[in-house]
Amino acid sequence: TQSTRPQRLLGAVQKNATRGDPRSVVKAIDEFCRHKEWAMNVGDEKGCILDSVVSELNPATVLELGTYCGYSTVRIASLLPPHAKLITLEFNPDYAKIACQVIAWAGLEDKIQLVEGSSAEWIPKMKEHFGVKMLDLVFMDHWKDDYLPDTKLLEDCGLLRKGSVLLADNVICPGSPDYLKYVRRSPRYKSQYFRSHLEYTKAEDGLEKSVFLG
């Protein structure tokens, strides 16, 4: 039977990356996507912006929406301090299976909790089910139409505190215009655009960093 692109991406990790070395996993995926098959990972260029936001924030609790193959999951988790936790939500079981193996290859199982399910279902359960008090960082990279409703859900569930950071991928391409308008107009956020390019291409894209003001 035919393999899927995520399966071939995992194969490239297992062939070219060193077990237990997250940066080599990130590099292997970027090489695969740049030279073999494009895939919707945040990628190396936007990944550097992601790295700087994570390193500066030094978050204890991170939520990622949309794991896909686990590229940004591994990239973020490799920068977290010892007792920090990253919870990542993925509702496609095939992608979740691949991501689980990519995370294992990177040796980051202890820092990452991969949950198979939808953001709508699991954001309301964050506190009771995972003992999460507040989220320091939310990385949004799931369906672009879900960015705004999920942001409002995070607010309503009391998961954001003064200083919590929302970092959204693809605010230009494919784009999330309603989300962008909301965080840029709302007095409750201080928003900043980091211009970059769509992963592995020359098209414009960027990350929007929005600090919740409480």
Ligand SMILES: Nc1ncnc2c1ncn2[C@@H]1O[C@H](/C=C/CNC(=O)c2cc([N+](=O)[O-])cc(O)c2O)[C@@H](O)[C@H]1O
């Ligand atoms: N509510 C939800 N809860 C849990 N998991 C969910 C979810 N909504 C979507 N997902 C998962 O998140 C990923 C979706 C990513 C959409 N990105 C994209 O569509 C995308 C497209 C391009 N592009 O077309 O160039 C470039 C990019 O960087 C992109 O992120 C998939 O793995 C999907 O299963």
Ligand SMILES: [Mg+2]
């Ligand atoms: Mg993306």
